[in-house]
Amino acid sequence: MQPSLRPESFLEGGFADPVLGGQAVFRCIMQAMAEPGTVQPISHDLQPPEPMTATMAAIAATLCDADTSIWLDATLAANAQVVKWLGFHTGAPVTPRADQATFALVGDIGAMPALADFAQGTDSYPDRSSTLVLAVEHLDRGMALDLSGPGIRDSRTLRFAPVPSDFIAQWAANGARFPRGVDLILAAPGAVACLPRSTRVRQEEG
Amino acid sequence: MYVAVKGGETAIDNAHRLLADRRRGNRDVAELGLDHIMEQLSQAVDRVMSEGALYDRELAALAIKQARGDMIEAIFLARAYRTTLPRFGYTNPVDTAAMQVERRISACFKDLPGGQLLGPTFDYTHRLLDPGLAEGATPETPETRAPEQARMMRVSDFLGQEGLLEPAPDGSAKPVPDDIARTPMTYPLDRDARLQALARGDEGFLLSMAYSTQRGYARSHPFAGEIRIGEVELELEVPELDFAAPLGRIQVTECQMVNQFQGSAKAPPQFTRGYGLVFGQAERKAMAMSLVDRSLRATELGEDLVAPAQDEEFVIAHADNVQATGFVEHLKLPHYVDFQSELDLVRRLRAEAAAGTGEAREAAE
Amino acid sequence: MSMVDDALRTDSAAIASEMARRDRMAVLARADGKQLRALWTGLSLDPAFEMIRGPETGLATVRGRISGDGAPFNFGDVTVTRASVRLADGSVGHAYRLGRDQGAARLCAVIDAIVHDDRIAERIDRTLVQPLRQAQQDRDARRMAETAATKVDFFTLVRGED
Numbered sequence: 001m002q003p004s005l006r007p008e009s010f011l012e013g014g015f016a017d018p019v020l021g022g023q024a025v026f027r028c029i030m031q032a033m034a035e036p037g038t039v040q041p042i043s044h045d046l047q048p049p050e051p052m053t054a055t056m057a058a059i060a061a062t063l064c065d066a067d068t069s070i071w072l073d074a075t076l077a078a079n080a081q082v083v084k085w086l087g088f089h090t091g092a093p094v095t096p097r098a099d100q101a102t103f104a105l106v107g108d109i110g111a112m113p114a115l116a117d118f119a120q121g122t123d124s125y126p127d128r129s130s131t132l133v134l135a136v137e138h139l140d141r142g143m144a145l146d147l148s149g150p151g152i153r154d155s156r157t158l159r160f161a162p163v164p165s166d167f168i169a170q171w172a173a174n175g176a177r178f179p180r181g182v183d184l185i186l187a188a189p190g191a192v193a194c195l196p197r198s199t200r201v202r203q204e205e206g
Numbered sequence: 207m208y209v210a211v212k213g214g215e216t217a218i219d220n221a222h223r224l225l226a227d228r229r230r231g232n233r234d235v236a237e238l239g240l241d242h243i244m245e246q247l248s249q250a251v252d253r254v255m256s257e258g259a260l261y262d263r264e265l266a267a268l269a270i271k272q273a274r275g276d277m278i279e280a281i282f283l284a285r286a287y288r289t290t291l292p293r294f295g296y297t298n299p300v301d302t303a304a305m306q307v308e309r310r311i312s313a314c315f316k317d318l319p320g321g322q323l324l325g326p327t328f329d330y331t332h333r334l335l336d337p338g339l340a341e342g343a344t345p346e347t348p349e350t351r352a353p354e355q356a357r358m359m360r361v362s363d364f365l366g367q368e369g370l371l372e373p374a375p376d377g378s379a380k381p382v383p384d385d386i387a388r389t390p391m392t393y394p395l396d397r398d399a400r401l402q403a404l405a406r407g408d409e410g411f412l413l414s415m416a417y418s419t420q421r422g423y424a425r426s427h428p429f430a431g432e433i434r435i436g437e438v439e440l441e442l443e444v445p446e447l448d449f450a451a452p453l454g455r456i457q458v459t460e461c462q463m464v465n466q467f468q469g470s471a472k473a474p475p476q477f478t479r480g481y482g483l484v485f486g487q488a489e490r491k492a493m494a495m496s497l498v499d500r501s502l503r504a505t506e507l508g509e510d511l512v513a514p515a516q517d518e519e520f521v522i523a524h525a526d527n528v529q530a531t532g533f534v535e536h537l538k539l540p541h542y543v544d545f546q547s548e549l550d551l552v553r554r555l556r557a558e559a560a561a562g563t564g565e566a567r568e569a570a571e
Numbered sequence: 572m573s574m575v576d577d578a579l580r581t582d583s584a585a586i587a588s589e590m591a592r593r594d595r596m597a598v599l600a601r602a603d604g605k606q607l608r609a610l611w612t613g614l615s616l617d618p619a620f621e622m623i624r625g626p627e628t629g630l631a632t633v634r635g636r637i638s639g640d641g642a643p644f645n646f647g648d649v650t651v652t653r654a655s656v657r658l659a660d661g662s663v664g665h666a667y668r669l670g671r672d673q674g675a676a677r678l679c680a681v682i683d684a685i686v687h688d689d690r691i692a693e694r695i696d697r698t699l700v701q702p703l704r705q706a707q708q709d710r711d712a713r714r715m716a717e718t719a720a721t722k723v724d725f726f727t728l729v730r731g732e733d
Contacts, residue, residue, distance in 0.1 A: 010445070010446075011446065011623055011655065011657075011663060012623075014623070014624065018624075065292060065293065066292070066293040066294060066295050067293060067388055083445075084445050084446075087444075087445030087446075088444075088445050088446050088624070089624075091292075091293075091294055091295060093295075125390075255647075256647065259646075259647040259648055260630075260647065260648050260649075260650070261633070261647060261648065261649040261650070261669075262649065262650040262670065262671070264670075264671075265650070265671075288630060288648055291628060291629045291630045291650065292627070292629040292630070293629055293630045293631070293632065293648075294629045294630065294631050294651055294653065295631055295632070296631065296632045296633075296634055296645065297631050297632065297633050297634055297649075298634065299634040299635055299636045299643045300633065300634065300635050300636075302635070302636075302639050303639065303640070306711060306714070306715070307715075307718060308714060308718050309718070309721075316725060317725070321722045321723065322722065322723040323718050323719070323721055323722050323723075324721040324722075324723065325718055325721055326721075348717040348720065349717070349720040350713070350716035350717055350719070350720050351716060351719040351720040351722070352716065352719065353715040353716055353718070353719040354719065354722075360639050360640075362638060362639060362640075363640075373641075374636070374637055374638035374639065374640050374641025374642070375637050375638075375641045375642045376641065376642060377636065377641060377642040377643055379642065380642055381642075381643070382643075383634070383642070383643050383644045383645055384645075385632065385645050386645075387632070387645070387648075397637060397642075397644075398637065398642060398643065398644035398645070399644075401635075401637065401644045401646065402644055402645045402646055405646040405647060406646075406647065439597070440631070440633060440649065440669065442631050442651070442667060444665075444667070446655065446665050447665060448589060449589055449592075449593050451596065451600075451665070451667040452593060452596055452597035452600050452601075452667070453600055453631065453649070453651055453667050453668065453669050454600045454601045454668060454669035454670075455601060455669075456633070456649060456669070458635075460639065462638060462639065479638050481637055481638045481639070483635045483646055484646075485646075485647055
């Protein structure tokens, strides 16, 4: 028996064409970030190990590299294949410190730390904050949020689920730290939406 | 109001074409191949690699050819190229004790284990131009002798045993060093960041700074504890292998400078150290680097700050020749509008001085 | 035989096999691209494979240690080319090499994959890896001997009566 004959699963499931695949996903994330709250369909051929979702994997494979540290929540970090998959396909180092992460991958929104616990950047270098990628289930139902700010003409409605606990207050506090603060990428099956720190959020009435 | 002026595209195109022609020179003379540069101008290649902060002999040779031998231009090309490549990670620290030594000398100990190995050095040449070389002489095959030992202990290892030499800074306090290539520098720097800046610093600038410390601008009484040149193996930790991936070997020059130190409130009398580590065979650069590394430790060691070579921001901010050449050479670019306004101001000041009033001068201040 | 002995034996066999793999990869990484291709062509092997990753060229940042054995610092980058392949039988191979020779990196990854088959491994080691290793050892030995010839032999001139 030759155990090494069987390829380990973390080697599988990357972009078939890293350049074109990465460009397509990048375009989608950029559009979602430029027009906060819009739902952008995302297509790719990634098949990451469970429990990382395919959309989250596509975002990580596109945005992360050896210079961006990744923080994983307990759900994702518990699976060694996830850690190795990220290492092989992105080269990014995994950090145990949320407050030092360039990207934070959140598989279980119910158990996620407060937004304030992640890297916030500094007034001189606001770019040194964490970008949070949240594995959401839906971008068409859930709490209705009324968005305004740069990239939104008047206002825009976004629904997503599940929503982090105490989200409205947490997001207001995040906005109050501007230019510091975190940015969110909501990764749903087949689509993404973004909430950059400059977007103001109000819970819709009724 | 701002008026943009365009023009010069044809002139620029033709200038580039002329540059290509002049670079090639007389077509009756054989064109220089990259292998010629790599093999016969290897010290130039080494300098481009160390100051370009990119180890790739062939790319450095191409840069030298493209720059017509202008070293700073070649270094600029190497730096620009490296920004186009993705980064795979950081190698494990090289083990210079395991170096395959091609030269190794100490000015402190005559009879050090392994001996004084001169290697291919310019030292002891008479610096007389060799007409024979101009005619293309074939050199003799190098002499050989049975080597005594493969692994050569560092001089600092046995000098340190008596406690007379300060120990190297412990790595456990800061296992992950700063990387000035990724993160903008903020002063004061840690020593690891300083060494990275010095390693890519301009050889001429560092040489002058080092020289200044010897001439009395900073208290310094250095000895070349050890200089060694040779090949070290590189390894990279990667997720797909259970061991560090071996990458191959690179040539480096290491200098351990030992400085007498009379002691201060912060440290007992002992020998302190400056360190130099540079790509390729670059002994002068490694020595200058180690002297400047030592002088920049003045604050850490509680020494009086009296000289430019002890001023971290002065030295580090001006050591990079790509930055320096960019700022100096940008003065060639059109400053027509700036200069017109200065011209107007000077004319008004002169007119007012002649008339005996001072309004424009106040406005200027 | 106890299970512990069994496990230990399996472990040490695994370690030995990893050491052999690392050693082979080190020889391949250092090998001259032309010589590598010539020896490979001589083997007349043509396994079908697909790329898992690369070949791609990038940078590794080289670290040294302050004073040789102290805290680490970064001192410059090297170009590195890497490749990962999968053969038709599922064997996976990886390669890393200094420089930008993508064809050589891909070939090294194929060799790393194909040696999972013991019979081929023996042939590869004998007719490809060993000649490369020998060439590298010869070069090292020659350079060491050339350096040794520049060793200074001190002698003392005795002056005066005492």
